Amino acid sequence: MSIQKIASFAAGEWIAPGAGARQIASAITGAVIAEAGNGALDMQAMLDYARGTGGPALRAMTFHQRARMLKALGQHLNAHKQALYDISFDTGATQSDHMIDIDGGIGTLFVFASKGRREMPDDHIYLDGGIEQLGRTGSFLGQHVCTPLHGVGVHINAFNFPVWGMLEKLAPTLLAGVPAIVKPATDSCYVTERAVRIMLESGILPAGALQLITGGVGDLLERLGMQDVVSFTGSADTANLLRSNRHLLENSVRFVAEQDSLNASILGPDAVPGTPEFDLFVKEVSREMTAKAGQKCTAIRRILAPESQVGAVIEALSARLSKVVIGDPRAETTRMGALVSARQKADVLERAALIGAEAERVFGDPENFTVEGADKDKGAFLPPMLFHCADPDGAARVHDTEAFGPVSTVMGYRDLDHAIDIAKRGQGSLVASVITHDPAVARRVVLGAAAWHGRIYINDRVSMKESTGHGSPLPHLVHGGPGRAGGGEEMGGVRGVKHYMQRTAIQGSPDMISAIGSKWVPGATEIEGPAHPFTRRYGELSIGETLHSAARTVTLEDIEHFAAFTGDTFYAHMDEAAAARNPFFPGRVAHGYLLLSFAAGLFVEPNEGPVLANTGLDNLRFMKPVVPGDSVKVRLTVKQKTPRTDDYGEVRWNVTLTNQDGDQVAEYELLTMNAF
Known part of the structure; x- marks a missing residue:
């Protein structure tokens, strides 16, 4: 089998791998399928191309024109998504995983396109909030406006969502009128590269709006300025390394991070066996452990149940997980594929061992499990692994160690306040969920835990048919979280667009405010x-x-x-x-x-x-x-x-x-x- 040469797209040209290229192996077979990276990329030329060509072209468009551009991109990708499906299997992802990544990313483009048309003006200036009357007669007013930054969005993405991870950042960036340089994780960059090729070949994007780095970023960060934005998804260690870059600090470069997260799911005290909520809880946890082989920043890592229900939860979860078919992700019968790489598999096993020092593994033996249609020793396969921590108050690793794979830990709580305290011990998460039919329970969790979480997902028998799941960030709502989760926010509709814009307070007469905002205000002519x-x-x-x-x-x-x-x-x-x-x-x-x-x-x-x-x-x-x-x-x-x-x-x-x-x-x- 020939090895793919995964190129970068820099300053208007596709550049093949060169010095510093890294080999990429199939998650299924372990065989080398591609190589990517070129240490000779001219980062300044890329920035100049984005700032000098892409930025002016995008800023010349109105919000509505950019929104129509996003819709056209989504339609074009949708028509070519089979090509993305075909090459995504080698990341270890199943067809249902592709739906999360590829279809989810395309859907995000459509949502931002719709919000751009419905919630933003057909203009170049976005009005943020209402008019402030600054004098007695109304002849001197104030107004906040948002205008596009004159820089570039640098997007550093994780391996687990090579399409969605790119598009959920790209959509608000382009809608704001800012060009982007995308740097995907090398292990799955061949999927991102194919998606970028499809978009660029469509001719929909203006020149300079999108560039791609399939490899290291070199000295790119040292060349950024106050008009640029860095948006990162990945580990806390890498985020801290980037965040502390002296050049970024000295130049006040905006930095958005979405990183490690020990997400919790709470089984409400009312959700006892036999209720729809108990069955829903087991289904949600099982799905979050196995979708993308647990390689989701929003996956459930800590399973909180009333002490009296811990045994029932372990039994029900074990029964459900035992039916999960692990195997070649291309097979229709497979329900969980492989991790993205052998390196990732080793990392998960190392972290699972840390968790195992404080918790008993009650399901899933990494040395003894079955893989259908593939060699488990050559591929990066692992079984779902369920642990039980009998003393969550005395434990530490279960609250600070994220095994980024199909690993989760059950722990019991005495009462709802105890459950909230356990959830908070994650020190900041992207999402917590509460499965309950009792509104009072949901309200107490929100009051007690919302400050520690970017999103709280509540589900019960009423919403279960329409709900999108604990682990599904939606473009309408912010995605991010405080503390360990990075302290940032992405998406959230127009909120995400404003990350790539400057909010400025303007002051002047009613005529001036009206002219600037293309919106008549009382007192104007x-x-x-x-x-x-x-x-x-x-x-x-x-x-x-x-x-x-x-x-x-x-x-x-x-x-x-x-x-x-x-x-x-x-x-x-x-x-x-x-x-x-x-x-x-x-x-x-x-x-x-x-x-x-x-x-x-x-x-x-x-x-x-x-x-x-x-x-x-x-x-x-x-x-x-x-x-x-x-x-x-x-x-x-x-x-x-x-x-x-x-x-x-x-x-x-x-x-x-x-x-x-x-x-x-x-x-x-x-x-x-x-x-x-």
């Missing part, structure tokens, strides 16, 4: 349009375009008719004496929803036109009551515009109601869909 704004198409409307309506007097008959017609006969509208006793009202007042209806009647243009639909209103507030005899009028202003499809876009209108004295009585934001 109002524009008189040539016709009623509802007769004008999406592209014809300008930010700040305003309609001032005529006034309408609100009568007692209006209030009583509205009450009778709608059934809303609340005393403040119908009983003068009762209303007068209310500290908020001078007597009978108009319904708030009556005022909204009158407002619509004052500003709506009734004929067929480019306004296709009213899709809702936001931020409704009533400031001052309207009594019979008052009159109201409306100011309708185009606040913001966001394209949604090729046929229509969303217009956000600022709607303000004032009375005959000019006092504001209500305000809200109206959303309409307008034809292009």
